[in-house]
Amino acid sequence: MQVALIGVSGYSGTVLYRLLKQHPAVDQINLYGHVDQAATPLATVVPAYQKETAMVRPFVAAKVMAANDVAFFATSAGVTQTLALPLLKAGFPVIDLSGDFRLQDPASYTRWYHRPAAEAAALTKASYGLAEFNHHLTSYVANPGCxxxxxxxxxxxxxxxxxxxxxxxxxxxxxxxxxxxxxxxxxxxxxxxxxxxxxxxxxxxxxxxxxxxxxxxxxxxxxxxxxxxxxxxxxxxxxxxxxxxxxxxxxxxxxxxxxxxxxxxxxxxxxxxxxxxxxxxxxxxxxxxxxxxxxxxxxxxxxxxxxxxxLMKGAAGQAIQNFNQLMNLPQTTGLPTLPTFP
Ligand SMILES: NC(=O)C1=CN([C@@H]2O[C@H](COP(=O)(O)OP(=O)(O)OC[C@H]3O[C@@H](n4cnc5c(N)ncnc54)[C@H](OP(=O)(O)O)[C@@H]3O)[C@@H](O)[C@H]2O)C=CC1
Ligand SMILES: CC(=O)N[C@@H](CCC(=O)OP(=O)(O)O)C(=O)O
CATH class of the missing domain: 3.30.360.10 (Dihydrodipicolinate Reductase; domain 2)
Incomplete structure (x- = not known):
């Protein structure tokens, strides 16, 4: 499967990249950043990933949909209600780690996130992905908060x-x-x-x-x-x-x-x-x-x-769990069930 990841330079995106790299159903990870960002080596935005040769390219919705089977957004609150909207409207599979599509009531989002909400019609298309309890996901998954x-x-x-x-x-x-x-x-x-x-x-x-x-x-x-x-x-x-x-x-x-x-x-x-x-x-x-x-x-x-x-069950790990459920794979595929203790 070809997978898009937007926001690899953030903490959740960095962890998500590592999980996607070792996921058996993922053939390639295509990285995207800001719409106006010049193509940048991954090793520049995530110095811990020095040996990775991937590039982070500017986000263009049509190109993301043409080149991938699914998109993960590990972006700050307020971003997906604009960037991911064309994907949501096209029914393209999205796992959104941000809070933009978790609340069904737009007035509640505005009150608690202190910014305008996504349009109400779009909010109804998202499903809240508390993975243990929601096994019937729509194509747009709002990954829960930590x-x-x-x-x-x-x-x-x-x-x-x-x-x-x-x-x-x-x-x-x-x-x-x-x-x-x-x-x-x-x-x-x-x-x-x-x-x-x-x-x-x-x-x-x-x-x-x-x-x-x-x-x-x-x-x-x-x-x-x-x-x-x-x-x-x-x-x-x-x-x-x-x-x-x-x-x-x-x-x-x-x-x-x-x-x-x-x-x-x-x-x-x-x-x-x-x-x-x-x-x-x-x-x-x-x-x-x-x-x-x-x-x-x-x-x-x-x-x-x-x-x-x-960063795992609270963000990137649950995002993979939801991806597995969306793609009809066993929930545990590509996910660690043992801690890094000690
Ligand atoms: N950290 C956590 O434990 C958890 C986080 N979340 C949610 O996951 C999301 C990511 O969180 P986290 O990793 O902590 O955040 P970070 O602040 O560490 O990273 C945010 C990422 O979003 C990117 N970004 C911001 N604005 C845009 C934009 N307009 N276009 C494209 N990319 C953009 C940033 O890129 P750049 O650096 O280039 O600006 C960066 O890669 C947030 O919505 C957060 O609320 C959810 C659960 C837990
Ligand atoms: C320690 C700390 O600051 N944690 C963040 C949780 C981030 C998060 O999950 O926020 P979203 O709902 O926007 O995804 C907070 O309390 O706001």
Whole structure:
């Protein structure tokens, strides 16, 4: 298969290139950048890939469709609603790692992303690719956000089965710095990130409406959730610590049995035994999501700890998983199921 990749110079695009290189169904990767960018060697935009001879060429929608079978956009928010529109309208297969087509409501996108949304008719053509739960994708796949993936996989079993008080969801999520992309900001300087923790976007995070959209599709009784994000001094990894009150008293063993049932056919989701909670290193380097569950009978609260690698399951890995599903390949094709531990 011939595959287009737009945005190889970004963190997610760089990881995606590596995964595509070792994917057995991919014969060639064609790289594209900005519409006005001169052809540039890959080794120039990704210095870590010195021995690669590929070129990054300017993006021209018609040329991308003529030369490829599918296109991956690992571009910043706001880009695909313009660049990918001709592909979407032509029904050309696209996996979009950005948030542009995740929210069905254009007003919600404008409010949370602080820019105009894609046209409403285009939004309806995209499918939300939470890969464990959406196996019937349209040709335009909106790959989920990293925090949204960790949080939704952690909540799915208790929400889908109505096991909790729907008003009680509290999520304390933490991410490594690569989640912010390669651009340097005051908040991402070494002196600010190292030896430090920073909460950010409190009640303003763009994944709040994304998570709510999916939770309400599973159970319309969920009115809202409390969701905070913290930047932690690691390169990769997301830990979403989720607290929910139960509807009826339960046990850790019963909850784990429910989680195992929900994910019995999901090769990338690991439900840990009672008494074990995952760390970032349980998953970093793999496309896995590891879940630890602990019930506190005193407070009638469930703690669910969900960890992923933000650049794998949270971005490039899930994009490959969706590509596999779109092309009717086994979900695990070309994807690592073991972490890079230690
Ligand atoms: N980092 C993460 O963990 C996750 C990221 N995402 C999403 O994936 C996307 C990429 O993220 P990330 O890799 O972190 O971002 P980066 O900021 O590291 O990279 C952005 C990429 O987009 C390219 N780009 C920006 N504007 C244009 C344009 N107009 N035309 C063509 N290319 C363009 C950049 O090229 P250039 O450098 O030449 O400007 C660069 O290659 C984002 O939408 C992000 O929200 C989703 C989940 C997790
Ligand atoms: C650490 C950090 O800054 N992470 C980013 C997550 C990026 C992401 O996934 O954003 P999209 O929804 O636009 O794809 C953030 O919190 O905004």
């Amino acid at each position: 925090y949204a993936t960790a949080t939704l996989l952690g909540l799915a079993p208790v929400v889908q089965n109505h096991l909790i008080d729907p008003t009680s969801i509290v999520v304390d999520a933490k991410s490594g710095l690569s989640g912010a992309g390669k651009k340097l900001a005051a908040t991402s300087q070494f002196t600010t990130v190292n030896d430090n923790l920073q909460l950010y976007k409190v009640n303003q995070h763009q994944h709040i409406p994304e998570i709510m959209q999916q939770l309400q599709a599973w159970w319309s009784a969920i009115p809202a959730l409390e969701f905070t994000t913290t930047l932690i001094p690691v390169t990769r990894g997301i830990m979403s610590s989720i607290y929910v009150k139960v509807a009826q008293p339960t046990t850790t063993a019963a909850l784990i049995a429910q989680y195992q049932q929900t994910y019995q056919t999901s090769p990338f989701v690991q439900v840990l035994p009672a008494g074990e909670l995952p760390t970032l290193k349980t998953v970093v380097g793999s496309n896995n999501c590891a879940l630890g569950i602990n019930y506190n009978p005193v407070t009638k609260t469930i703690l669910i700890v969900s960890v992923i690698d933000n």
